[in-house]
Each structure stands twice: as C-alpha cells, then as structure tokens.
Amino acid sequence: MTEFVTSADGTRIAYRAVGEGPAVVIVDGALCHRAFGPSTGIADRLADGHRVFGYDRRGRGESGVGPGYAVEREIEDLAALVAAAGGSATLFGLSSGGALALRAAGAGIGVERVAVYEPPFSTTEEQRARFSAYRAGVGEDVAAGERGAAVARFMAFVGMPEPMIDGMRQSPGWPVFESVAPTLVTDAEALDGAGGAPVPVERLAALTVPVLVLDGGLSPESLRDAARETAAAAHAEYRTLEGQTHEVAPEALAPVLAEFVAKG
Template sequence: MTSTASSTVTGTVTSADGTSIAYTATGDGPAVIIVDGALCHRAFGPSAGIAEQLAPEFTVYTYDRRGRGESGDAEAYSPEREVEDIAALIRAAGGQAVLAGFSSGGALTLRAAAAGIGVTKAACYEAPYVTQDWHREAALAYTADLHRALDEGRVDDMPALFMTLVGMPADQVAGMRQSPVWPAFTAVAKTLTYDNAVLGYPSGGTVPTDLLATITAPVLAMDGGASPDILRDPAGIIAGACPNAERLTLEGQTHEVSPAAVGPVLAKFFA
C-alpha cells in the first residue's frame, strides 16, 4: 500500500483466484465500496466524483474491476470471481462495508450483498435488467454479436455494439470511433462480456428475484426520473424482491447520474 495523501491511499488486494485488484481509498470513516458499470474504472468514470462527495464522512474505496485499469485478470471468468474481488476489498476494509453500484455494477452489488461476505448495506442505481420482451430480444442479439466479435478478434467493434444497444445513433458511434477517447473504450472492451454475465446473459437478463430474496442487508434501489422506463422499471422489481428494501427516484437524473445528486442520498442511506 502506498500513501498519496493524509486521507488517500492506493494499493492492491489479491482475490481468491490470485488476481490483483487495484484500489484507492479516500476519506475517513466507515467503509464504502463503489462498484462501476460497463467500460468504467477509477480513471475513467463517475466513481471519483462520487467518492469526493462521500469522503467527508466515509472511507470510500474505488477500484478497477478485473480486466480494467490497473487490475489484473484471469483466463476464466464468472460473476463469482468478481464477488470474490469485492470480498477481498471488504477484508482490506476491516471485514464489513457498504456497497454502491451503478448500472451493471448495481447488479454485481446485489450479487455481493447476497453472498454473505460482510456487506451491511447495498445501494444500486439503474441495474439494467430487462423487463420488456423487445428489450430482451435486443439484449440477446447484442450478447451473441458481442461474443462473436471477441472470438473473431474484433475488439474495436465491441464498444460500438454496446453504444448501439444503449441507443446512441450510428453517426455518433462513428464519430466516437474517431475520437481520442476511443482507445480507452477498446482497452476494456472484453469486460463488456463480464457485465453481460453479471446480468445473467445469455440465459437470463431478468431481475434475479430468487437471489434478491436472500439478501438480509438493507437495500436502496434507485432510478433517475429522466431515464426511460426500461432503466427505471427494474428498481421497483428489485425493491419488491428484497426483504428489506426501498425504492427512490432521483428527479431529473438520467442513467449518467450526477455525483452531486446521488452523493447526499448515499450518505443519508449509509449513515
């Protein structure tokens, strides 16, 4: 572990399969672990801004999910390996932590909360499970295309497939391919298949209500009031499936939630 400031440290933990997971811990207080969504990691995504909001009251752990940023990876993948990554972080944090997961990171957060690894509270924002038939068909087709691109070595196409799935127009996707930020997407493109697996594809994609029913920790299921129904509806199902849960809509927010909007909500829930 290397100290970078009086209240900030960076380091690594070793997961159960030997994979090194890189993290930054900021602030002082009870441990909060932020779980990023697709294509994001500590240096590329919202987690640093959310950590800044929470650091006055908590020790906030941001980390690079396996295959991203400075973390390692393994040849074989399953969502259970990512739960083990979180378990290693919780051990480093003292044996207990609260989790805040965003998008597919919300689905991973719920898996971790059900795993009995020391999660005392769990918040998730717009975990993108499917609730409508047309969305399920589109997601299954995307899953097949994504794995085909990976198998054929077309890693550059994988972020484009994801952006198309989430509704970005073709001309904007083409423009993104030419932008300086594109290499940051392709560097973690393989992990898009990990996000899909966390959500239950290729066999599922729906809210895993049986799993959620086993979560004993308090759960906060959030959505944005300005998001489309396909992103908002899962929050209600999650809240209904967990034994001790509440749903909260952040008015005016979209899937790209503002740290300033979600930070105070998380601080209140985790207090």
C-alpha cells in the same frame, strides 16, 4: 494514491480509498473504471464521514486481468476489497455494476448493505430477446478479437446513434474503450441470470441485508421500470432522484447514499 489487494486467484486489483468512517465500495458499470467514469467523483463527494473505496474492476485500468472474466471472480475481487476495508462494507453499484453488487450482497463476503442505481434488467419479453442477442453478439466479437466491434455493439445497444459511434471511433479515447472490451462479457453475465437479463426475483428475495434502489426522474422508463421491479423483489427502499438521468450527478447521489449508510 493507488493501492492493491490480491484476489483469490492471485489477480491484483487496484483501488483508491479516501475519507474516514464506515466503508463504502463503489462498483462501476460497463467500460468504466477510476480514470474513466463517475466513481472517483462520487467517492470524493462521499469521503466526508466515510471510507470510500473506488476500484478498477478486473481487466480495467490498473487491475490485472487474471485467468478469466467470470462473475465469481469479480465477487472474489469484492471480497478482497471488503477485507481490506476491515471485513464489512456497504456496496454501491452503478448500472450493470449494480447487478454485480446485488450478487455479491448474497455471497457472504461481509456486505452490510447494498445500494444500486438503475441496474438495467429487462422487464419485457422484447427487452429480454434484445439483450440475449446482444450478449451472444458481444461474446462472439470478443472471442474473435474484434474489440472495436464489441464496443460499438454495446454503444448501439444502449441507444447511441450510429453517426455518434462512428465519431467516437475516431476519437483519442477509443483505444481505452477497446482495452476494456472483454469486460463487456462479464457485465452481461452479471445481468443475465436465467437468460435475457430478467430481474432476478428469487435471488433478490433471498437477500438478508438492507437494499436501496435508486433511479433518476429523467431516465428512460425502461430503466425506471427495472428499478421499481428490482426494489419490489428485494423488499428494498426505492427512491427517485428528481432531475437526474442515467448519468447521475455525484452531488445529487452522495447525500442519499450517506443517509442510507447512516441507517446501519
């Protein structure tokens, strides 16, 4: 059943909570929300022994847009969800949702611990330059109202071949992508920090809660390098899920998250 919390700026944030036990809030990555993406499957797998909150980040699914897409507003959204969970929770962030979760963990909103899966930070100058160009381009696309162009730019940035992107433009699901295209700007902001999406070493080093960083054994080395550097900066536990890619399977992930939460 969908429920709602009201964020600090009055925006209604839709969520679904399942299970009973310590609270876990799942933060989706780019373009994803409860009806489209991995969070609902992960929540259902983790619900045995946990109260798991899957939510639609603002501007996605059933959540409101609010006056803007600033990272600070998204942290306020998470604060409202943590309050609904009883005032404390573990955050789990997928991909760029991991960058947001790591920011929120240091914001004093009741985060007890944070786990992330492959936050896509840049670890080389080439990657930083490429990300900066992407961030500028997607911002221009959204500002011009070119939502389809923004989605296509994101897909190309993450390595999708052009013929596949062209095919997806013709699919029935393309309007869903376009509907959440403005949120690509916020995802880029959550990653960017000093520019180019570097691993935010100082911010991570300042975290005072336990951190778990995960990657997949079959994921690209760029993502695995980012995971290792993130873990080192945060003095975090680092684990590899063998046989997994960036599209991690809920059945592989849930037991590892349950073990991490149980350490609390």
